[in-house]
Amino acid sequence: MVPDPGDREFDVLVVGAGQAGLATAHHLRSRLPAGSRLCVVDVGELGGRWEQRWDSLHLFTPRRFSELAGLPFPAGPDPYPGRREVAGYLRAYAAHHHLSVRAGVRVTGLGRDGELFVATTHETGAATASTGTHHLRARQVVIATGPFAVPHRPDFSAELGPEVTQLHAGDYRRPADLPVGPVHVVGGGNSAAQLAIELADTGRAVHVVAPREPWYVPTHILGIDAYRWFRVAGVLNARTNAPLSRYIRRRGDVIVGTELRGRIQRGEITLTTSRAVHAAPGVLGLADGAKLGVEAVLWCTGFRQDTSWIQVPGALHPDGTPRHLHGASPVPGLHWMGLPWQTRLNSSLLSGVDRDAMRTAARIANALPRASR
Known part of the structure; x- marks a missing residue:
């Protein structure tokens, strides 16, 4: 064969x-x-x-x-x-x-x-x-x-202009890939959480822009690995059209671990919950009407x-x-x-x-x- x-x-x-x-x-x-x-x-x-x-x-x-x-x-x-x-x-x-x-x-x-x-x-x-x-x-x-x-970033990202450093998570390797200074991490999944924490550890001001409040699941529940609970409860094997699966898909990505939440609560990382929908030179526009001045953007907006x-x-x-x-x-x-x-x-x-x-x-x-x- x-x-x-x-x-x-x-x-x-x-x-x-x-x-x-x-x-x-x-x-x-x-x-x-x-x-x-x-x-x-x-x-x-x-x-x-x-x-x-x-x-x-x-x-x-x-x-x-x-x-x-x-x-x-x-x-x-x-x-x-x-x-x-x-x-x-x-x-x-x-x-x-x-x-x-x-x-x-x-x-x-x-x-x-x-x-x-x-x-x-x-x-x-x-x-x-x-x-x-x-x-x-x-x-x-x-x-x-x-x-x-294929790394996905919104079409309007080009409107941020050449003065703003932009990188997708698929092209990011290490913090040195981004200039020293504040970074906006756009995305609400596990990649965004991991990279926001890594960048904050370098002393940068890190701002996470997520479409909704992150949904955190601790790595351990009652001292037992969360994935063991997921398996026992049938979560991992939930069929695509099952009620549980439909709820999870509506709710959005689950962030495994609560370190990002702790960093946000302690003020080490800031969180804005709104969807990025447009841009202008140096400015990221959000669905709620807010406008954020940006110097560097790390797009954690998934792949296609x-x-x-x-x-x-x-x-x-x-x-x-x-x-x-x-x-x-x-x-x-x-x-x-x-x-x-x-x-x-x-x-x-x-x-x-x-x-x-x-x-x-x-x-x-x-x-x-x-x-x-």
């Missing part, structure tokens, strides 16, 4: 080798008929996307809730693993399950040719047979590029999935988001993996991707015999 680097036609093509792609490949290996050809490609090296995040990044899920099937997450001094540990874990997972990944393969287009999907690729990796533009054909395709491919390369009719909504039901596209043979709320609250996280991967692999294995007759 390990493809030759020169192969160009496969039974299954998995695009993306993060946690979603690797977990799917693992379950496919155990379910596909003997002789099936499976190919996993990724634009970068294994774990590379994690290596590119900011230096101090830690997961907000503990180690024992951050592992894929068949390989425990290694122990460490911090209960919350750092970015390099996650990258190393993904590499170890691929090696443990003997998963072959073609690195350095960027898929620039995906279309159809009869019953086969055709992926146009630009290849630069040492694991590929040759560089340049090529075409890979497959009966089944899994898109596992993840929801965090890049679907611009997908030209399969019926695969996308008009706004470019995936059309799917629990990861199954209405286009036969096309599958999505690692989407937020794909089937459950934690579908896009290490702790939840495995269940969806198993379901996707089973769906593909059941379809392949019919496709090959």
Whole structure:
């Protein structure tokens, strides 16, 4: 089932080798008929996307809730693993399950040719047979590029002018990336909380601009890890359309840990609860009419999935988001993996991707015999 680097036609093509792609490949290996050809490609090296995040990044899920099937997450001094540990874990997972990944393969287009999907690729990796533009054909395709491919910042950010230093969390590495002086951190999730605390530790005046009052969950409740409570209560496995899930989605991001709240209460960090909606040179305008003078802005406004390369009719909504039901596209043979709320609250996280991967692999294995007759 390990493809030759020169192969160009496969039974299954998995695009993306993060946690979603690797977990799917693992379950496919155990379910596909003997002789099936499976190919996993990724634009970068294994774990590379994690290596590119900011230096101090830690997961907000503990180690024992951050592992894929068949390989425990290694122990460490911090209960919350750092970015390099996650990258190393993904590499170890691929090696443990003997998963072959073609690195350095960027898929620039995906279309159809009869019953086969055709992926146009630009290849630069040492694991590929040759560089340049090529075409890979497959009966089944899994898109596992993840929801965090493109940093999102509001269009009006350009109106702040060149005098204001702007950086997105996806491009931030360390406090030295921003000039000395006050910083406005725009966003209300865990990234905003972690980075606001890190910047405040350097002595900067840090102002958090969040769309609503943050929703904090302590890391421990009655001395027990909060994630253990979540598991017992069924929170992590709450289905997408369950009442609990609908409430959580309306309520917004949960910030794991209460350190930011303590910093705000002590006056070490200031908090403004309103949505940033427009800008002028040096000024950030809020939905409540307030105007904030800014010198530097760190945008913690999330990411978007890049679907611009997908030209399969019926695969996308008009706004470019995936059309799917629990990861199954209405286009036969096309599958999505690692989407937020794909089937459950934690579908896009290490702790939840495995269940969806198993379901996707089973769906593909059941379809392949019919496709090959």
